[in-house]
Amino acid sequence: MPLPSTGPxxxxxxxxxxxxxxxxxxxxxxxxxxxxxxxxxxLDAAVRGPSGGNRQAWGWVVxxxxxxxxxxxxxxxxxxxxxxxxxxxELQNAPARDVGLGAAAYRATEHLAEHLHExxxxxxxxxxxxxxxxxxxxxxxxxxxxxxxxxxxxAYGIGSTLTSFHVSHEEAVRExxxxxxxxxxxxxxxLGYPARGRWAQPKRQPLEQVVHWDRWDAHxxxx
Amino acid sequence: MPLPSTGPxxxxxxxxxxxxxxxxxxxxxxxxxxxxxxxxxxLDAAVRGPSGGNRQAWGWVVxxxxxxxxxxxxxxxxxxxxxxxxxxxELQNAPARDVGLGAAAYRATEHLAEHLHExxxxxxxxxxxxxxxxxxxxxxxxxxxxxxxxxxxxAYGIGSTLTSFHVSHEEAVRExxxxxxxxxxxxxxxLGYPARGRWAQPKRQPLEQVVHWDRWDAHxxxx
Numbered sequence: 001m002p003l004p005s006t007g008p009x010x011x012x013x014x015x016x017x018x019x020x021x022x023x024x025x026x027x028x029x030x031x032x033x034x035x036x037x038x039x040x041x042x043l044d045a046a047v048r049g050p051s052g053g054n055r056q057a058w059g060w061v062v063x064x065x066x067x068x069x070x071x072x073x074x075x076x077x078x079x080x081x082x083x084x085x086x087x088x089x090e091l092q093n094a095p096a097r098d099v100g101l102g103a104a105a106y107r108a109t110e111h112l113a114e115h116l117h118e119x120x121x122x123x124x125x126x127x128x129x130x131x132x133x134x135x136x137x138x139x140x141x142x143x144x145x146x147x148x149x150x151x152x153x154x155a156y157g158i159g160s161t162l163t164s165f166h167v168s169h170e171e172a173v174r175e176x177x178x179x180x181x182x183x184x185x186x187x188x189x190x191l192g193y194p195a196r197g198r199w200a201q202p203k204r205q206p207l208e209q210v211v212h213w214d215r216w217d218a219h220x221x222x223x
Numbered sequence: 224m225p226l227p228s229t230g231p232x233x234x235x236x237x238x239x240x241x242x243x244x245x246x247x248x249x250x251x252x253x254x255x256x257x258x259x260x261x262x263x264x265x266l267d268a269a270v271r272g273p274s275g276g277n278r279q280a281w282g283w284v285v286x287x288x289x290x291x292x293x294x295x296x297x298x299x300x301x302x303x304x305x306x307x308x309x310x311x312x313e314l315q316n317a318p319a320r321d322v323g324l325g326a327a328a329y330r331a332t333e334h335l336a337e338h339l340h341e342x343x344x345x346x347x348x349x350x351x352x353x354x355x356x357x358x359x360x361x362x363x364x365x366x367x368x369x370x371x372x373x374x375x376x377x378a379y380g381i382g383s384t385l386t387s388f389h390v391s392h393e394e395a396v397r398e399x400x401x402x403x404x405x406x407x408x409x410x411x412x413x414l415g416y417p418a419r420g421r422w423a424q425p426k427r428q429p430l431e432q433v434v435h436w437d438r439w440d441a442h443x444x445x446x
Contacts, residue, residue: 056433214287
């Protein structure tokens with residue numbers, strides 16, 4: 001297993017295995033601008049991700065307008081408050097742990113909710129002909145590409161996180177961005193150079209516990 | 224933009240940007256075995272992917288048993304036949320194109336449907352507490368990790384594809400694998416060393432057409 005490092009500054013030199021092990025959610029983002037050519041390169045990597053039947057029924061809405069960000073950020077904070085803010089008492093002193101949110105992760109989500117609009121660029125991936133979908137596997141045609149986006153950003157030293165607390169205001173977001181009636185926003189990904197934190201390996205449950213061999217609950221020790 | 228190559232054989236030397244641009248669906252897979260330590264390394268990269276609220280409500284079912292593969296492969300072929308096989312007349316002479324399936328891609332899906340059981344390893348990612356879900360964004364907590372799995376496999380020269388034609392037999396698969404009632408299979412990913420084809424860059428629509436700036440249909444030329 002490759003060990004995460006702070007990462008080389010040359011995007012062409014970061015190995016894929018190191019990137020896969022060192023791209024945590026980054027929620028403390030600076031306002032430093034992202035150059036257009038870097039952003040296009042990141043988007044170009046995203047769209048090489050999988051799309052069922054190669055339909056590419058996607059749109060990638062880049063949001064940089066402060067007014068647009070400001071309005072959506074307010075809706076996002078409301079969504080965050082309902083889902084996470086109400087758990088403040090429970091979470092603000094929670095220990096770090098392999099599963100679920102510890103206090104540090106909770107505070108990071110709170111910071112992001114309060115500072116979302118400061119991230120220089122957001123990307124909102126949208127699926128056309130998906131409004132009203134009840135298919136729990138719909139995301140197979142977008143979230144792999146989103147992961148490509150986040151990994152490409154990582155190569156350039158740009159942090160991101162996959163979040164979606166704006167969706168309680170889906171209709172308002174649709175109207176503000178002029179999205180087609182048939183479109184569904186699948187996430188909101190703020191991009192920015194990290195203001196704090198590091199490219200640490202995400203903590204996870206022991207692999208042996210989540211890998212099953214040929215049958216559920218049939219485990220197998222690693223050599 | 225990095226140019227795809229056939230890729231270095233040393234997994235630690237493949238750059239992340241090159242990997243992101245050169246990991247197409249591989250549907251012609253050999254029966255050559257995959258070493259256990261390589262498989263564990265691939266799974267270890269997968270679980271570093273995103274999981275909403277860090278819940279990790281996932282299971283990764285590794286399928287290698289020929290009997291299990293044989294039964295699921297028969298169900299998969301049925302699903303493929305209903306979705307794609309019936310389009311044979313339309314697709315078998317279709318030109319290559321940026322969107323949708325051309326003849327070569329169609330034949331590749333047909334080959335996979337007929338030879339799925341020959342791939343040495345499948346991975347079936349499962350979400351617990353998701354059976355019956357109607358949330359179209361459910362996959363945000365699994366498909367990013369699936370993309371990590373496919374990119375890690377790529378680093379080792381192992382091909383894969385994200386497919387799900389088994390889901391028309393979801394209950395039968397659940398029973399065969401002994402999955403919990405509450406679990407939902409999210410995909411079926413055959414892994415194998417490629418028998419033909421290459422690590423080519425996936426063809427996509429021009430980026431300028433799918434990227435929108437601050438508002439849907441507001442496009443911006445690349446410099």
